[in-house]
Protein backbone atom coordinates (compact mmCIF):
# COMPACT_ATOMS: atom_id res chain seq x y z
CA UNK A 1 0.00 0.00 0.00
CA UNK A 2 1.34 3.47 -0.84
CA UNK A 3 2.42 5.43 2.21
CA UNK A 4 4.95 8.04 3.26
CA UNK A 5 8.49 6.84 2.54
CA UNK A 6 10.84 6.38 5.45
CA UNK A 7 13.07 9.47 5.75
CA UNK A 8 16.78 8.71 6.16
CA UNK A 9 19.22 11.58 6.69
CA UNK A 10 22.57 9.86 7.30
CA UNK A 11 24.94 7.77 5.20
CA UNK A 12 25.01 5.13 7.98
CA UNK A 13 21.22 4.95 8.09
CA UNK A 14 21.03 4.52 4.31
CA UNK A 15 23.70 1.80 4.34
CA UNK A 16 21.84 -0.12 7.09
CA UNK A 17 18.57 -0.09 5.11
CA UNK A 18 20.22 -1.15 1.87
CA UNK A 19 22.30 -3.88 3.59
CA UNK A 20 19.13 -5.36 5.12
CA UNK A 21 17.42 -5.44 1.71
CA UNK A 22 20.48 -7.05 0.16
CA UNK A 23 20.49 -9.80 2.79
CA UNK A 24 16.99 -10.65 1.51
CA UNK A 25 18.29 -10.75 -2.06
CA UNK A 26 16.32 -7.63 -3.03
CA UNK A 27 17.32 -5.41 -5.98
CA UNK A 28 17.76 -1.75 -5.15
CA UNK A 29 17.07 1.27 -7.40
CA UNK A 30 18.25 4.83 -6.72
CA UNK A 31 16.68 7.97 -8.18
CA UNK A 32 18.89 10.99 -7.44
CA UNK A 33 16.98 14.30 -7.43
CA UNK A 34 17.19 17.84 -6.12
CA UNK A 35 13.51 17.80 -5.12
CA UNK A 36 10.78 20.08 -6.54
CA UNK A 37 9.57 16.86 -8.08
CA UNK A 38 7.44 16.81 -11.23
CA UNK A 39 6.11 14.07 -13.48
CA UNK A 40 9.54 13.73 -15.13
CA UNK A 41 11.03 12.70 -11.78
CA UNK A 42 8.06 10.47 -11.03
CA UNK A 43 8.64 8.67 -14.35
CA UNK A 44 12.15 7.82 -13.07
CA UNK A 45 10.72 6.60 -9.76
CA UNK A 46 8.08 4.49 -11.50
CA UNK A 47 10.74 2.93 -13.68
CA UNK A 48 12.77 2.01 -10.59
CA UNK A 49 9.67 0.64 -8.85
CA UNK A 50 8.97 -1.53 -11.91
CA UNK A 51 12.57 -2.79 -12.23
CA UNK A 52 13.66 -3.15 -8.60
CA UNK A 53 12.35 -4.54 -5.30
CA UNK A 54 13.29 -1.41 -3.36
CA UNK A 55 13.53 2.22 -4.40
CA UNK A 56 15.47 5.04 -2.76
CA UNK A 57 14.80 8.62 -3.92
CA UNK A 58 17.50 11.06 -2.84
CA UNK A 59 16.52 14.70 -2.39
CA UNK A 60 19.53 16.98 -2.04
CA UNK A 61 19.96 20.43 -3.56
CA UNK A 62 23.66 20.08 -4.28
CA UNK A 63 25.49 23.37 -3.62
CA UNK A 64 28.61 22.38 -5.58
CA UNK A 65 26.82 22.32 -8.94
CA UNK A 66 25.70 25.96 -8.65
CA UNK A 67 27.99 28.94 -9.36
CA UNK A 68 27.75 31.83 -6.86
CA UNK A 69 25.58 33.89 -9.27
CA UNK A 70 23.15 30.98 -9.90
CA UNK A 71 19.89 30.01 -8.22
CA UNK A 72 21.01 27.74 -5.33
CA UNK A 73 19.26 29.89 -2.69
CA UNK A 74 16.04 30.26 -4.65
CA UNK A 75 15.92 26.75 -6.15
CA UNK A 76 12.35 25.52 -5.45
CA UNK A 77 12.10 23.36 -2.31
CA UNK A 78 8.93 21.63 -1.06
CA UNK A 79 9.79 18.65 1.10
CA UNK A 80 6.23 17.82 2.21
CA UNK A 81 4.87 17.81 -1.34
CA UNK A 82 7.82 15.76 -2.62
CA UNK A 83 7.39 13.15 0.12
CA UNK A 84 3.65 12.90 -0.61
CA UNK A 85 4.30 12.43 -4.34
CA UNK A 86 6.94 9.70 -4.01
CA UNK A 87 5.13 8.02 -1.11
CA UNK A 88 1.89 7.81 -3.09
CA UNK A 89 3.58 5.63 -5.71
CA UNK A 90 5.41 3.35 -3.27
CA UNK A 91 8.97 4.69 -2.72
CA UNK A 92 10.64 2.89 0.20
CA UNK A 93 13.16 5.48 1.39
CA UNK A 94 13.61 9.23 0.88
CA UNK A 95 17.31 9.91 1.45
CA UNK A 96 17.64 13.55 2.50
CA UNK A 97 21.11 14.29 3.88
CA UNK A 98 21.97 17.82 4.93
CA UNK A 99 24.97 19.59 3.38
CA UNK A 100 27.21 18.69 6.35
CA UNK A 101 26.42 14.98 6.00
CA UNK A 102 27.16 15.07 2.27
CA UNK A 103 30.28 17.27 2.45
CA UNK A 104 32.09 16.68 5.74
CA UNK A 105 34.30 19.43 7.17
CA UNK A 106 37.53 19.58 5.12
CA UNK A 107 36.05 17.87 2.05
CA UNK A 108 38.50 18.35 -0.84
CA UNK A 109 37.96 15.45 -3.24
CA UNK A 110 36.21 16.08 -6.54
CA UNK A 111 35.35 13.98 -9.58
CA UNK A 112 35.76 15.52 -13.01
CA UNK A 113 34.94 13.76 -16.25
CA UNK A 114 36.77 15.07 -19.29
CA UNK A 115 35.21 14.51 -22.72
CA UNK A 116 31.46 14.45 -22.22
CA UNK A 117 31.68 17.51 -19.93
CA UNK A 118 33.23 19.65 -22.67
CA UNK A 119 31.10 22.05 -24.68
CA UNK A 120 27.35 22.70 -24.42
CA UNK A 121 26.45 23.18 -20.70
CA UNK A 122 30.08 22.51 -19.74
CA UNK A 123 31.19 25.57 -21.70
CA UNK A 124 28.69 28.00 -20.18
CA UNK A 125 28.52 26.45 -16.66
CA UNK A 126 32.17 25.41 -16.10
CA UNK A 127 31.61 24.39 -12.44
CA UNK A 128 28.50 22.32 -13.17
CA UNK A 129 29.60 18.85 -14.25
CA UNK A 130 32.30 18.54 -11.61
CA UNK A 131 29.65 19.29 -8.97
CA UNK A 132 27.25 16.78 -10.50
CA UNK A 133 29.92 14.09 -11.01
CA UNK A 134 31.13 14.46 -7.43
CA UNK A 135 27.72 14.30 -5.80
CA UNK A 136 26.47 11.47 -8.02
CA UNK A 137 29.64 9.44 -7.29
CA UNK A 138 29.00 9.97 -3.59
CA UNK A 139 25.30 9.06 -3.84
CA UNK A 140 26.14 5.88 -5.75
CA UNK A 141 28.82 4.89 -3.23
CA UNK A 142 26.61 5.77 -0.26
CA UNK A 143 23.68 3.70 -1.55
CA UNK A 144 25.37 1.09 -3.79
CA UNK A 145 22.21 0.52 -5.84
CA UNK A 146 21.89 -2.09 -8.57
CA UNK A 147 20.52 0.61 -10.86
CA UNK A 148 20.28 4.38 -10.86
CA UNK A 149 17.85 6.40 -12.99
CA UNK A 150 18.44 9.75 -14.72
CA UNK A 151 16.36 11.77 -17.18
CA UNK A 152 17.36 12.14 -20.82
CA UNK A 153 16.34 15.78 -20.56
CA UNK A 154 19.79 16.35 -19.03
CA UNK A 155 21.38 14.27 -21.76
CA UNK A 156 24.93 15.58 -21.36
CA UNK A 157 24.67 14.93 -17.61
CA UNK A 158 23.51 11.37 -18.36
CA UNK A 159 26.58 10.77 -20.56
CA UNK A 160 28.88 12.26 -17.91
CA UNK A 161 27.40 9.90 -15.29
CA UNK A 162 27.63 6.85 -17.56
CA UNK A 163 31.29 7.67 -18.19
CA UNK A 164 32.22 8.16 -14.53
CA UNK A 165 30.55 4.89 -13.53
CA UNK A 166 32.48 3.08 -16.23
CA UNK A 167 35.79 4.81 -15.52
CA UNK A 168 35.60 4.40 -11.72
CA UNK A 169 34.19 0.82 -11.83
CA UNK A 170 31.17 1.78 -9.74
CA UNK A 171 28.98 -1.34 -9.77
CA UNK A 172 25.67 0.28 -10.72
CA UNK A 173 23.80 0.25 -14.02
CA UNK A 174 22.86 3.75 -15.20
CA UNK A 175 19.44 3.88 -16.84
CA UNK A 176 18.34 6.86 -18.96
CA UNK A 177 14.60 7.61 -19.07
CA UNK A 178 12.87 9.57 -21.87
CA UNK A 179 11.99 13.22 -21.34
CA UNK A 180 8.44 13.93 -20.20
CA UNK A 181 6.82 16.93 -21.89
CA UNK A 182 3.82 19.18 -21.45
CA UNK A 183 1.22 18.70 -24.21
CA UNK A 184 2.68 21.78 -25.98
CA UNK A 185 6.17 20.21 -26.11
CA UNK A 186 7.84 22.03 -23.21
CA UNK A 187 10.15 19.59 -21.38
CA UNK A 188 9.21 19.27 -17.70
CA UNK A 189 11.72 20.96 -15.39
CA UNK A 190 11.68 22.18 -11.80
CA UNK A 191 12.83 25.56 -13.17
CA UNK A 192 9.65 25.94 -15.28
CA UNK A 193 8.12 27.21 -12.02
CA UNK A 194 10.15 30.43 -12.51
CA UNK A 195 8.46 31.26 -15.86
CA UNK A 196 6.14 34.28 -15.96
CA UNK A 197 2.75 33.70 -17.66
CA UNK A 198 4.01 35.40 -20.83
CA UNK A 199 7.27 33.42 -20.86
CA UNK A 200 5.37 30.17 -20.27
CA UNK A 201 3.46 30.86 -23.52
CA UNK A 202 6.74 31.39 -25.42
CA UNK A 203 8.65 28.49 -23.81
CA UNK A 204 7.34 25.65 -26.08
CA UNK A 205 8.95 27.45 -29.05
CA UNK A 206 12.30 26.15 -27.83
CA UNK A 207 11.28 22.59 -28.64
CA UNK A 208 9.33 23.61 -31.77
CA UNK A 209 12.37 25.41 -33.23
CA UNK A 210 14.65 22.50 -32.30
CA UNK A 211 12.32 20.15 -34.16
CA UNK A 212 12.55 22.33 -37.23
CA UNK A 213 16.35 22.33 -36.97
CA UNK A 214 16.26 18.51 -36.73
CA UNK A 215 14.01 18.33 -39.80
CA UNK A 216 16.31 20.60 -41.78
CA UNK A 217 19.41 18.59 -40.88
CA UNK A 218 17.66 15.29 -41.56
CA UNK A 219 16.62 16.69 -44.93
CA UNK A 220 20.22 17.46 -45.94
CA UNK A 221 20.63 21.12 -44.91
CA UNK A 222 24.21 21.80 -43.71
CA UNK A 223 24.45 21.56 -39.92
CA UNK A 224 26.02 25.01 -39.48
CA UNK A 225 23.28 26.62 -41.59
CA UNK A 226 20.51 24.91 -39.63
CA UNK A 227 22.11 25.89 -36.31
CA UNK A 228 22.42 29.54 -37.38
CA UNK A 229 18.77 29.53 -38.51
CA UNK A 230 17.66 27.98 -35.19
CA UNK A 231 19.61 30.45 -33.04
CA UNK A 232 18.19 33.39 -35.02
CA UNK A 233 14.64 32.02 -34.59
CA UNK A 234 15.13 31.71 -30.84
CA UNK A 235 16.49 35.25 -30.59
CA UNK A 236 13.63 36.66 -32.70
CA UNK A 237 11.16 35.00 -30.34
CA UNK A 238 12.66 36.55 -27.20
CA UNK A 239 15.10 33.89 -25.98
CA UNK A 240 18.05 35.91 -24.67
CA UNK A 241 20.78 34.91 -24.33
CA UNK A 242 20.83 31.71 -26.37
CA UNK A 243 23.63 29.76 -24.64
CA UNK A 244 23.78 27.27 -27.49
CA UNK A 245 21.81 25.49 -30.18
CA UNK A 246 23.95 22.74 -31.66
CA UNK A 247 23.63 19.46 -33.49
CA UNK A 248 26.03 16.92 -32.00
CA UNK A 249 26.76 13.22 -32.08
CA UNK A 250 24.25 11.60 -29.68
CA UNK A 251 26.79 9.11 -28.32
CA UNK A 252 30.05 11.07 -28.10
CA UNK A 253 28.72 14.66 -28.22
CA UNK A 254 31.34 15.40 -30.89
CA UNK A 255 30.39 18.45 -32.98
CA UNK A 256 29.07 17.64 -36.45
CA UNK A 257 30.44 19.64 -39.31
CA UNK A 258 28.96 19.63 -42.80
CA UNK A 259 25.80 17.60 -43.49
CA UNK A 260 24.54 14.59 -41.58
CA UNK A 261 25.54 11.13 -42.82
CA UNK A 262 22.60 8.66 -43.13
CA UNK A 263 22.03 6.77 -39.86
CA UNK A 264 24.23 9.12 -37.84
CA UNK A 265 22.85 9.18 -34.25
CA UNK A 266 22.68 12.98 -34.02
CA UNK A 267 20.78 15.07 -31.49
CA UNK A 268 19.86 18.74 -31.33
CA UNK A 269 20.87 20.38 -28.04
CA UNK A 270 19.78 23.83 -26.88
CA UNK A 271 19.91 26.03 -23.82
CA UNK A 272 18.45 29.52 -23.73
CA UNK A 273 17.02 32.02 -21.29
CA UNK A 274 13.51 33.41 -21.17
CA UNK A 275 13.70 36.24 -18.68
CA UNK A 276 15.64 34.80 -15.73
CA UNK A 277 14.73 31.19 -16.52
CA UNK A 278 17.30 28.98 -18.23
CA UNK A 279 15.62 26.26 -20.30
CA UNK A 280 17.45 23.27 -21.78
CA UNK A 281 16.26 20.55 -24.10
CA UNK A 282 17.56 17.95 -26.54
CA UNK A 283 15.92 15.74 -29.18
CA UNK A 284 17.15 12.97 -31.45
CA UNK A 285 17.31 13.86 -35.13
CA UNK A 286 16.25 10.45 -36.39
CA UNK A 287 13.11 9.94 -34.30
CA UNK A 288 11.21 12.78 -35.89
CA UNK A 289 11.87 11.67 -39.47
Ligand code: PAF
Pocket residue numbers: 032033034060062065132135136154157
Ligand atom coordinates in the same frame (compact mmCIF):
# COMPACT_ATOMS: atom_id res chain seq x y z
O1 PAF B 1 19.60 16.28 -12.38
C1 PAF B 1 19.61 16.61 -11.19
O2 PAF B 1 18.56 16.87 -10.57
C2 PAF B 1 20.94 16.76 -10.46
O3 PAF B 1 21.92 17.26 -11.32
C3 PAF B 1 21.40 15.44 -9.79
C4 PAF B 1 21.68 14.36 -10.80
C5 PAF B 1 20.35 14.99 -8.79
C6 PAF B 1 22.71 15.71 -9.01
O4 PAF B 1 22.54 16.69 -8.03
